[in-house]
Amino acid sequence: MTCETPPPPSDLSYTGFPLAAVLLLGVACLLVGVLLLVLARHRRGRTAALAVALLLLSAGLSAGRPGESSAEPTNASCVTITQTSPLTGQITNHWADTIFVTTVTVSIASVTKAPGARDGSCDTSDFLLAQPDMPVGVTIAPGGTADFTGASIGFNNKSVNQDACQGATVELHYLSS
Numbered sequence: 001m002t003c004e005t006p007p008p009p010s011d012l013s014y015t016g017f018p019l020a021a022v023l024l025l026g027v028a029c030l031l032v033g034v035l036l037l038v039l040a041r042h043r044r045g046r047t048a049a050l051a052v053a054l055l056l057l058s059a060g061l062s063a064g065r066p067g068e069s070s071a072e073p074t075n076a077s078c079v080t081i082t083q084t085s086p087l088t089g090q091i092t093n094h095w096a097d098t099i100f101v102t103t104v105t106v107s108i109a110s111v112t113k114a115p116g117a118r119d120g121s122c123d124t125s126d127f128l129l130a131q132p133d134m135p136v137g138v139t140i141a142p143g144g145t146a147d148f149t150g151a152s153i154g155f156n157n158k159s160v161n162q163d164a165c166q167g168a169t170v171e172l173h174y175l176s177s
Helices: 018-043 044-062
Strands: 079-085 086-093 099-112 127-130 134-139 145-148 153-154 170-175
Touching: 079 099, 079 170, 086 099, 086 134, 099 127, 134 145
Parallel strands: none
Antiparallel strands: 079 086, 086 145, 099 134, 099 170, 127 153
């Protein structure tokens, strides 16, 4: 595992394509549209052939190079989230550069009934999370950590018998952004 390159610095997906090139491509498409409109009003005979040629040219300009990815994947193991007690934990930065963590979101991944539990169902719908998006708002240096807290979990009282959930284990999933 290598964590030498930090994730993109913005919330938007990184496409690897310079913004100026995207803007230039947009302007070119706009000009092609205006040209097609003018030609359609003056010369209806050759308009279709020219429109097809211009569309092919536009498609060629917008296509990426072979093997080029449209998004930079991040290695999830370069940031670890460790639960230190129920619904609190610590984020560790394994990147070679600083990262900014906005939030940690918790969700219920699964529920396992206790051994010898009563008959009946017990699943994720039997539990509720309050404030699952926990604000962090911290820049973490390489090798550094930051704590998070704020969510809470409770039992979702239903109109059916839920005795099967006594002693159940609730597995939580954490995601940082």
